[in-house]
Amino acid sequence: MTTPDFIRHREGLASLIDGKLASAALDSAVAAQSAALAARIGRKPCLAVVLVGDDPASHVYVRNKVRRTEAAGMISQEFRRPDDLGEAELIALVETLNADPAVDGILVQMPLPAHMDARRVVEAIDPAKDVDGLTATSAGRLVLGADGLRPCTPSGCVWLARQALGDLSGLHTVVIGRSILVGKPAALLFLEQDCTVTLAHSRTRDLPEVCRSADILVAAVGRPEMVKADWIKPGACVLDVGINRTDAGLVGDVAFGPSEKIAGHITPVPGGIGPMTIAVLLANTLKAAAARTGEKITDPLRG
Numbered sequence: 001m002t003t004p005d006f007i008r009h010r011e012g013l014a015s016l017i018d019g020k021l022a023s024a025a026l027d028s029a030v031a032a033q034s035a036a037l038a039a040r041i042g043r044k045p046c047l048a049v050v051l052v053g054d055d056p057a058s059h060v061y062v063r064n065k066v067r068r069t070e071a072a073g074m075i076s077q078e079f080r081r082p083d084d085l086g087e088a089e090l091i092a093l094v095e096t097l098n099a100d101p102a103v104d105g106i107l108v109q110m111p112l113p114a115h116m117d118a119r120r121v122v123e124a125i126d127p128a129k130d131v132d133g134l135t136a137t138s139a140g141r142l143v144l145g146a147d148g149l150r151p152c153t154p155s156g157c158v159w160l161a162r163q164a165l166g167d168l169s170g171l172h173t174v175v176i177g178r179s180i181l182v183g184k185p186a187a188l189l190f191l192e193q194d195c196t197v198t199l200a201h202s203r204t205r206d207l208p209e210v211c212r213s214a215d216i217l218v219a220a221v222g223r224p225e226m227v228k229a230d231w232i233k234p235g236a237c238v239l240d241v242g243i244n245r246t247d248a249g250l251v252g253d254v255a256f257g258p259s260e261k262i263a264g265h266i267t268p269v270p271g272g273i274g275p276m277t278i279a280v281l282l283a284n285t286l287k288a289a290a291a292r293t294g295e296k297i298t299d300p301l302r303g
């Protein structure tokens, strides 16, 4: 197996998995296929992003999504609504987007304002357009191992682990965090790769010891630098999903400095899993566009 250029070998330190470079590689594969698909169907794939309220972090993510969608030759539609928008109005907007044949993917940015039931809003999304992979239909297909759209962040984790390690069969993956958006689907996606999976969480007994048995460690808890270097098996592949804003800037869930001396591979924050999430979102939009129009494409995340 040849190592891709976004995994940088470093003497005496973990190889650095550069998620920014990796996502640029995926984006250009998506762009090429999106152009070919557009030529066949007579229109570009289109992603609609809905942002309710004015959380500054959400605005940063949405701006990045719009920029990268357009750079990949796809159409980006943005819908901004005030945070006093009613749930029924938001669901009506989702239904309008469901009915619009030119829209291939719908993403409703989380978190939603507290007065809304996010589950009800997500379930209003047509599963064929569920590029976040968050509807009950998509989750059910994931559990069944049936075709469907998979959640973006955990798909990005699996893709990077495969790029770093090749076949993951038989490896022990420990996922810390059982969220619907990341931890739970990550466990299922690594299982689909024939890993032995442990889904650890805040009630797990002796978490450091559990982590020390991981060949692949996925940290998705949202606690700055919670995972310490002595929780890491020497040579393990460490994927840091945490995006924590602290006085010291943006930090992950892993204490990076000490951990890069122990791990075999590691993702930084920023510049690791975050940009990969958007790359998978674009790949999912391409897949949704192809499936909706009955066209065949090669999955940019496979191979």
Ligand SMILES: Nc1nc(=O)c2c([nH]1)NC[C@@H]1CN(c3ccc(C(=O)N[C@@H](CCC(=O)O)C(=O)O)cc3)C=[N+]21
Binding pocket: 060, 061, 064, 107, 108, 109, 110, 111, 132, 152, 153, 243, 250, 269, 270, 271, 272, 273, 274, 275, 276, 277, 278
């Ligand atoms: N329906 C929905 N789907 C999501 O996928 C979703 C969401 N809601 N709500 C918020 C979270 C968070 N998220 C990120 C995406 C990219 C970066 C990213 O590109 N981060 C850069 C840094 C950006 C910065 O400076 O803040 C990096 O890690 O290098 C981070 C976080 C998607 N989310």
